[in-house]
Amino acid sequence: MENFVVSARKYRPLGFDEVVGQEHITTTLKNAIEKNHLGQALLFCGPRGVGKTTCARILARMVNGFEAQGTDSSNAMNIYELDAASNNSVDDIRNLIDQVRFPPQHGKFKVYIIDEVHMLSTQAFNAFLKTLEEPPAYAIFILATTEKHKVIPTILSRCQIFDFNRIQISDITHHLVRIAKNEGIEAEQEALHLIAQKADGALRDALSIFDLIVTFSSGGKVTYADTISNLHILDYDYYFKVTDALLQENISQCLLIFDEILRQGFDGHQFLTGLAEHLRNVLVCKDAVTISLLEVSDNVRARYAEQAQAASTGFLLSVMNILSQADVQYKASKNQRLHVEMALMKSAHIPSAMQLAASLSSGEALKKKVM
Ligand SMILES: Nc1ncnc2c1ncn2[C@@H]1O[C@H](COP(=O)(O)OP(=O)(O)OP(=O)(O)O)[C@@H](O)[C@H]1O
Structure with a gap:
């Protein structure tokens, strides 16, 4: 039987062109390598799992001219990785500094990646400063962290800083x-x-x-x-249905849908925040400019656009207001089910765009109210 390789490993990019959503970094690094402007101390900051280690390895491969090897193995690329979360003592750093003294046996550069660098002890940081300031010409240090604000200023000021994005x-x-x-x-x-x-x-x-x-x-x-x-995500269809029921002032329908949601093991708080997010999506669909803020597939976008036609901005804002108050008071509430039900009942009492449609005789007047 073939061994299963997890996708995160199997699809680790081997070149900058394959890295997703970090063009500002990959372009700068490529240019710096081509023009020989790469610093010897780089700080890669950003959330976990967005490509920091990946870019460090690609960089190591490029500076050594190993691109053609198509391997992701650290040893083959003169990469030395230290996880500072579990090796944060001054001795760990001294071992690393001892290693730095020896030039690479093959390739031009040794690349040291120190992950979660903010976890190094103060003593370890201090022991490291001198090496970082005057590294041998063949050493490149890439410090990575998910918490840049915890890295001491003396380190920050010695590094070229690269801020990685959350990926869209x-x-x-x-x-x-x-x-x-x-x-x-x-x-x-x-x-x-x-x-x-x-x-x-x-x-x-x-x-x-x-x-x-x-x-x-x-x-x-x-x-x-x-x-x-x-x-364990609530089907978005429920939010469309509840919103329809609110627009029709159909309180019993709202309560029945909420009951079904609870039976599926979701709690009232998840529902409140999910519904508020849903209404926000409906709201951004009312405007041709803000519709671009909606990150959903085309099918769902069409459903949002349809609901946006039926609901006035005033109605949406009033319901969001009720939900937001219910959200704040949710934890303190003694009967959380009733708490959410009341929020739904209050919301269903807001005159909806549909009611306006029935009460206004002229189509033009309706258009003005709904917009
Ligand atoms: N920007 C990206 N483009 C393509 N694949 C990526 C990207 N970011 C992460 N990956 C995928 O996720 C895996 C892990 O990414 P990587 O180790 O580079 O993340 P990281 O930012 O260093 O995370 P951590 O801070 O947890 O160490 C990669 O092997 C790759 O499959």
């Missing part, structure tokens, strides 16, 4: 589409989009979730239904 949902989705195709896995666009959303900007997380869903889904196909059930 659309970029993550495209990447997953490519990988699914490459693996011959049938995947629904909506499912991949949801995975991208859940990953919260971290491509590594997106790939791990993707692997998990492929493993558990029926017939190896990645469907929206399997994805929401695996990730």
